[in-house]
Amino acid sequence: MSIDDLLEQLGAIGTSPVSRRALLRGGLLGAAAFVLAGGQRRASAATPATASSPATASAPAGKKTATSIIQIWMWGGPSQLDTFDPKPDAGYDYCGPLNSPIATNVDGIRIGELLPLLAKQADKYSIIRSMTHGINAHETAAYMVQTGRAPGERLVYPGVGAVVSLFKGYDAGYRSLIPPYVVLTELQGRFSEAGFLGAKYTPFATGGDPAQARFSVEGIIAPNLSDQRQQDRRELLNKLDGFAQQMKDDPQMKGLAAAEHQAYEMILGDAGKVFDLSQEPDDVRDRYGRNTFGQSCLVARRLVERQVPYITINSKGWDTHKQHFQTMRRKLPEMDKGLATLLQDLSDRGLLDTTIVWWSGEFGRTPRVQWEPPWNGGRGHWGDAFCAVLAGGGFRGGAVVGATDAKGEQVKERPVYPCDLIASLYERMGIDPAATLPNPEGLPIRLSPTAAEGVKTNGRLKELL
């Protein structure tokens, strides 16, 4: 590696007070140490480490900028009453059999009885009980919660992951072969995550199932193909790919060759090993829970350790119109174990300060249980009030933001709109809310919408920042 490469990888060229010449004089090792020290000094002086990025906001003094987000997406809309906004006094019509919330390790905060492990971690996260947008359709609500905007005219806005991928991914000096935006394990399907930013910012979806003996990450780890046969095939392809040789100066062929090189580094090199859970001790895997959600949380932690800026875990099955309570008893313990272990593990490894964990669905569920047929004990869609949870990355833990009425139906205090939460995420990630987004129409589109654009907002989450 040359000094230029090293400097560039450290993100120091152009911003470091150290000249290249001084580095050459000091020798490579000394230089690296110097730059690293400089980086830390800059960080402690409250300037974000990626000072070269145009979209960098100043972070508050004394806090490190967050570098990764793990988004735990509860696809379908999880029930707020049975998770983080229990209303035991509302009666059987609202609580059903789950009417005994439990105390947490933070005085005055109670959560659902099926979350005992998360109850022991409440100091690490904060609960927003006053999320609201009033939309009861999955697609529109999911779009709202992940873009901060209502669907409108020609433009389809990018979700948070695509935006982070734009400002913290390859355009901003990210070098890893692991894509900057990884989804475990499937895309949402009905919602185009990248919006008008286009395919370059679409997440990499792993496919496969991390709870299986071999996590077959689609494209990276092929079942039943030895490394030797991979090599043989690659040589055969090289020998027969005369067309690519002949056309090698064509920009299309250059793009293809670069993509192929990157792909083989993932298949045969070290980068793909991030998905190899056999490298984790058995007891760690057990702690996360030997199920898809738990093992996805473990993979997310491994990705964060490798500086991947945005990871989404798409957890399905929360659209509980029927058999709601049976589903809660099955799914909440898995979620409890996976999420609680993730928080503890990130904290133990010193990663929680720079990693935001964001738990949310597209909406909540009807506080009043639908006992009548055909639901026979289900909960419908509820966009008027729902919960989100934020942990780590500089967000305060052990707090509750906002409140709902006695039955959890309407927001009573401090409404938080999706764009408020998203703006707070960007702030912690050091992404300037006033930055503009490149778009096919060439319009001046501000990253975070303002009230002047007709978007409902109640300000970023000052309480937690």
Add this chain to the structure above:
Amino acid sequence: MRRIVIISFLLVGAFFTSASTAEGPSSADRNGRTAGESQTDRLVNARLARLGIPPADLCSDAVFLRRAYLDVIGTLPTEPEAREFLQNEDPGKRTALVDQLLARDEFALYWAMKWSDLLRVKAEFPINLWPNAAQAYHRWILTSLRENKPYDQFVRELLTASGSNFRAPAVNFYRAVQGRQPQSIARAVALTFMGCRAEKWPKDRLENMAIFFSQVGYKSTAEWKEEIVFFDAGKSLAAATQPASLSATFPDSTTVRLTGDRDGREVFADWLVNPKNPWFTAAIVNRTWYWLMGCGLVQEPDDFRPDNPPGDPELLAYLQKELVASHYDLKHIYRLILISEAYQRSCVPKSADANAAANFACYPLRQLEAEVLIDAVCQITGSTEKYSSAIPEPYTFIPQDVRSIALPDGSITSSFLEMFGRSPRDTGLESERNNRPTAAQRLHLLNSSHVLSKIEQSRKLQALIQSRANPRELATSLYLMILSRFPTEEELQVVLAYSPSGVPKRRGTAMDLTWALINSAEFLYRH
């Protein structure tokens, strides 16, 4: 002078033939040329001469075969189709192939897919057509293409339709816009049929055009998700300053009065599809040129504006004239382009000039579209894809023999299609479809269980291995199936010498050769 030109031509030709695997021996001098130089070629060649850019040679028969199949019907030729064409000695066989392809049913399927991108045929978010209506709308488009409905009639029917979204499918044009304000509709009309991005227009032009669409009414019925689109005469007139009439201005600044007895949409359609309206014909012939040639005369093809003029205005005008003279027969325009030398050039440029491809001196490389690519892989391996839609319940499962290019509804999709840049059908912009290579795509084709199992578990390939005892014949068949050409002797030697580790040689070689050819640039690109 003439001799020098010929000698240098031969030298260049010899160089490329020796370096080439894709082209093979060129038969350009024997066939493929149309009788005399066409007007299209006169114009393209004159411009190249003015710019001093030498055009590429004509492509080989094998390249032409594959290109024409992919460009005209979005379908790979089968092994027998490839053999037949390559062994055919008829000098007019290229033109004959063009005519055959234009008459095939896949022509309608493939172009219905393109039109469904532009018209945003999608059940759900942000275009909420709902599944039944998306299906009906797609079928209407498909039928129009099958019948080769004159383009002016096609557009007039879309613009003036009234009735139920299920029973008068063309009304879905007015439902497949993200907003239902007259301005949103006018913007969609400008983009789709005039190739204009109205947000770049002076503001009052859009406002004035919107008035023609200010009396579009929508109402629901007792049937679930049925919606009637109709002429609601009272809708806008009530708010107008002058009772019972409304002043509206066409984008060319002509003003008319709308009275309550005639639908403003019809008045607008009369103006739009008029042969004298330059926007209408220019937009569609330019799109067609862009679709086949990879680059528009106006580029982007949906961004006509005074400061983005056509590279070759004469050629554009010629194609417009041909469209009107043929009574808006789009197949006539396809044919004019497909039989031209400009279309039949090799992708190997003769000039390093950066403007060579944009001036049609060579054929530009383009990655296959997502749907075409997966269909081709399915055809080679004899496999199918599974598509389903989660709405409405009970779920819809698409029959397995339906090809991906024939999927009616943009909401019915797969991670493969998303990964390879299928249009999300959100905006109607041509650029929504993204054919750029990514590492994730390479990973998927090189190494995913999806593609690997298609090859490994292919009964079609297994049967081929059993029926072709001679390894040379087996390799030749695979080349014809996948790359639509015969292998060169060098390639055959590579294949015969190959010995994969840990698996039986014969089957392993066939599997690995299939895999390698599917992963070759020659397969993944239009060339």
